[in-house]
Amino acid sequence: MSLVAILIANESRPAITDAVLAETRAVLRTDHQPRILHGEVAAEILVSGAPQDAPALARRLRAALASEPLDIAVLPAGPHRRKRLFLADMDSTMIEQECIDELAHTIGLKAEVSAITERAMRGEIAFEPALRERVALLRDLPVAVVDDLIANRITLTPGGRTLVRTMKAHGTHTCLVSGGFTLFTGPVAALIGFDEAHATTLGVRAGRLTGAVEEPIVGQETKRAALVALRSRFGLDPADTLAVGDGANDLAMLEEAGLGVAFRAKPKVAAAADVRIDHGDLTALLYLQGFSASEFVN
Secondary structure, eight states, X not given: OEEEEEEEOBTTBOOOOHHHHHHHHHHHTOOOOOEEEETTTEEEEEEEOOGGGHHHHHHHHHHHTTTSOOXXXXXXXXXTSSOSEEEEOIIIIIBSSOXXXXXXXXXXXXXXXXXXXHHHHTTSSOHHHHHHHHHHTTTTOBTTHHHHHHHHTOOBOTTHHHHHHHHXXXXXXXXXXXXXXXXXXXXXXXXXXXXXXXXXXXXXXXXXXXXXXXXXXXOHHHHHHHHHHHHHHTTOXXXXXXXXXXXXXGHHHHHHSSEEEEESXXXXXXXXXXXXXXSSOTTHHHHHTTOOGGGOOO
């Protein structure tokens, strides 16, 4: 069986030189020539081995190239490499902010709420009660502030639109699944181009937040269940699925996916995921699937 080693840099800091590729081939002991996916930004090299060999090969390669600003993965080079179902977290993954923190900013409570958010995303406290605690602080906030936040404070993570549009162009079903709020996921999913979105609903009365959430909260198990349900709906092999996220409430979804990617993630998540992306933007998920930059749909 064959494996493929993928090297990914950030386009703002290209790092895949001839020397890096030569070192990669030496470490992996492969005679295969590199396939350049995008200049000095992304490349892959075939290597002999079984799936169970991949983690050790990836560790060896990361150790050899530790001084380089590179994301490294070793994956099976089989028929399931290009995924047919993609689920993504929203906050700090497909967008660069945490929406609840930005809501709190409007009433001067961002520092307090952000501290709780960080602990929840690190898995230090349970997600659901932490969410209820933070939402309670937002009671009486006008719903109209959401439109202003989306227009002026929420920014899409680089590469996200290209990731979703390229996968959809190749027949993949895409789903935004968030522990955040439908008030944000609807507009964000539309901006990026997701096929559907699932999120928690905030209580609203007379145009203001009630300080409560409607059950059920989209937490760790809900995200995993969404992946399983969509996989079943489309009759897919588990290996045909891809998920990405950054926080502890994404862990079950990442573990359920054929390929789970931790994107600029908290340490607990990065340690558990199949692949971690710390340097590249979201187009890294396309390189992981063997797409070259010339195939991207922007």
